[in-house]
Amino acid sequence: MAQVMFDPSLQQDVRLRLFERMVILRRFEKRVYDLFLEGFVKGTSHLSIGQEAIAAGFGEAMQASDWTFATYRGHAHTLSRGVEMAPVMAELMGRVGGLMGGKGGSMHLTSVDHGMMGSYAIVGAHLPIAVGAALSAKYRKSNQVAVCFFGDGTTNIGAFHEALNFAAVYDLPVVFVCENNLYMEYTSIHDVTAVEHPAADRAASYGLERIIVDGNDVSEMYRVAQERLQWARAGQGPSLIEAMTYRHNGHSRADPGKYRPDTEVAAWMQRDPIPAYRRRLELEGVAVALLDEIEERVAVAVDEATEVAKASPPPPADLAWRDVWSDGGWQWRS
Amino acid sequence: MAELSYREAVYRALAQEMERDERVVFLGEDVAKAGGVFKATSGLLDRFGPGRVIDTPISEQAILGALMGAAMTGLRPVAEIMYSDFFGVxxxxxxxxxxxxxxxxxxxxxxxxxxRSGNGGGLRFGAQHSQSIENWAMAVPGLKVALPSTPHDLIGLFAAAVRDDDPVIFLESKSLYATKDEVADGEIVESLGRARLVRSGTDVTIVTIGAMVHRSREAADRLAQEFGIDCAVIDLRTLVPLDIGTVLASVGETSRLFTVEENPQLCGWGAEVVSIVSDEGFYTLDGPPVRITTPHIPLPAAAELEDQVIPSVDRIVEVIMKRVG
Structure with a gap:
């Protein structure tokens, strides 16, 4: 799984963008972690540190009109669709400049203008919703594809199975991406699942290919994403991908992740997708200075976004009463 | 003008909106080839084709999830949940x-x-195929809730629901599918949030919805004939939005309020109506508001048991007579 695959066909600009995307996600999430400890980010946050290659690979491969449906661990997927850092940061801080004016919070990041159709905080719910978007694309012949990201824990909830079957029956253009980070929340997925690979080993039940990829290899993720998006656009129906990965932090901000063996954590830290890809790019002859420049540029951008978010005031009180209904208001009596 | 059953009104309502707007698609279990478990959607598949009238697996989460995803991306889809009890899954x-x-x-x-969903009892189906779940839906901010009581309203409220930009839970009373009424030709569109005065009256205001509208009207006729009690009957038609203005205006004239509800008693919509009238119309009242509901029990299957617990014409007459007469 950890084999180094040189891909000379990949243009240098694509490779640099894949690298930059991952660096953005990593540095953004690290900043969120710090801001949480400093009391700026409230509530909860579920970080994608360690899992960046999946969001980055798909983000690069998807077309602007395609749709992303993500879970509460959705910061990375939001940023990878090109949403600016500052409004995401401000949303996590509950500021009016947030992506949803502070009304949604960390677990519900959405930017319809970027095809980011939502982050869903009830496990499994967004799989059928992504299927509906795909149904709409097929009905309207719009050539759009819905991509739905979820964790390994999702494979044991009914909505997963209903959505897979439904999408397969109607040959809908949807790509399901299971980010298998080995733990549902605090419990090993292996301990609570009847099969070895929680997503891939169920694919045959719905007439789908068994696809397992190294989710820490960004160029492999990009290749698989391109292939399955094309598959969907060609009218071949859904795909189910299981991307093997690991989160460096706990499940959420309150979780130190002590249930994981030290040796396992250490082994996966060795497979951190970002240094690995950087080493590969250097081996392929990309100038160190170019990579350093990307790192520095992103660091500055994260600092700037942080300041913009901090400068944004809290939402005005009346925002709580807005947009319950499509008329913009909340009235239930007439 | 033609006589139409409540069941036939379902077909006409769907056909009216699907003919008008290509973005309207319809999906549910057994709705296409089989024409629905209540045979309310027979013929739609032939008319609009399998791209727009879709048989689904028994997967309520997938059906409603797909409905939502399709709606977020440009369609105006309609689903059938066969029995409203299945909202539980x-x-x-x-x-x-x-x-x-x-x-x-x-x-x-x-x-x-x-x-759309078949709601309510009276068909001896027992506790898991007879519930009135309008108060479940009413309790969630962000959902509109409609319960048509006539073939005309089924078409008109359905059209309003399809054209509305918010999610609408549209509860059809299963016990009414066979009932018939005169329905005008041509397009029918009503409004959400506008109650209908079914019967005017000066002594008592009865507020009701769905299948209970007919029982309330019959009870009102008997109360007038046998006891000289003149009851106004208001069909709320939608619970969200709630046309409380029409209720307050009528109670202002009659000074007495009764609700007739098919749902179990606790947290039924009538409690909300009584609460608002007690707050905003207190000084117009000449006596306590009274709720006539199904008791707070699951529904039994046997006819003798079910008939005893769902508000009947006899019970409505008796309660009002005792309180007012």
Whole structure:
């Protein structure tokens, strides 16, 4: 799984963008972690540190009109669709400049203008919703594809199975991406699942290919994403991908992740997708200075976004009463 | 003008909106080839084709999730949940997703869906195929709730629901499918949030909805004939939006309020109506508001038992007579 695959066909600009995307996600999430400890980010946050290659690979491969449906661990997927850092940061801080004016919070990041159709905080719910978007694309012949990201824990909830079957029956253009980070929340997925690979080993039940990829290899993720998006656009129906990965932090901000063996954590830290890809790019002859420049540029951008978010005031009180209904208001009596 | 059954009105309502707007698609279990478990959608598949009238697996989460995703991306889809009891297996999509996503995204997302469902008792189906779940839906901010009581209203309220940009839970009374009424030719469109005065009256205001409208009207006729008690009957037609203005105006004239509800007693919609009238119309009242409901029990299957617990014409007459007469 950890084999180094040189891909000379990949243009240098694509490779640099894949690298930059991952660096953005990593540095953004690290900043969120710090801001949480400093009391700026409230509530909860579920970080994608360690899992960046999946969001980055798909983000690069998807077309602007395609749709992303993500879970509460959705910061990375939001940023990878090109949403600016500052409004995401401000949303996590509950500021009016947030992506949803502070009304949604960390677990519900959405930017319809970027095809980011939502982050869903009830496990499994967004799989059928992504299927509906795909149904709409097929009905309207719009050539759009819905991509739905979820964790390994999702494979044991009914909505997963209903959505897979439904999408397969109607040959809908949807790509399901299971980010298998080995733990549902605090419990090993292996301990609570009847099969070895929680997503891939169920694919045959719905007439789908068994696809397992190294989710820490960004160029492999990009290749698989391109292939399955094309598959969907060609009218071949859904795909189910299981991307093997690991989160460096706990499940959420309150979780130190002590249930994981030290040796396992250490082994996966060795497979951190970002240094690995950087080493590969250097081996392929990309100038160190170019990579350093990307790192520095992103660091500055994260600092700037942080300041913009901090400068944004809290939402005005009346925002709580807005947009319950499509008329913009909340009235239930007439 | 033609006589139409409540069941036939379902077909006409769907056909009217599907003919008008290509974005309207319809999906549910057994709805296409079989024409629905209540045979209310027979013929739609032939008329609109399999791309727009879709048989689904028994997967309520997938049906309603797909409905939501399709609505977020440009369609105006309609689903059938065969029996409203089955909302129990897909309530996450309804209460957590459809109802809240517009709000959480600060208005970025619009979810124009209609979920039709057979609701209520009277058909001896027992506790899991007879419930009145309108108060479940009413309790969730972000859902509109409609209960047509006549073939005309079924078409008109359905049209309003399809054209509305918010999620609408559209509850058809199963016990009314065979009932008939005169319905005008041509397009019928009503409004959500506008109650209908079924019968005017000066002594008592009866507020009701769905299948209980007919029992309330019959009870009102008997109360007038046998006891000289003149009852106004208001069909709320939608619980959200709630046309409380029509209720307050009528209670202002009659000074007495009764609700007739098919749902179990606790947290039924009538409690909300009574609460508002007690607050805003207290000084117009000449006596305590009274709720006539199904008791707080699951529904039994046997005819003798079911008939005893769902509000009947006899019970409505008796309660009002005792309280007012």
């Amino acid at each position: 897909c309530w996450d999509i309804v209460a957590n997703q459809m109802a809240k996503t517009r709000y959480m995204t600060n208005g970025q997302v619009t979810i124009p869906v209609v979920i």
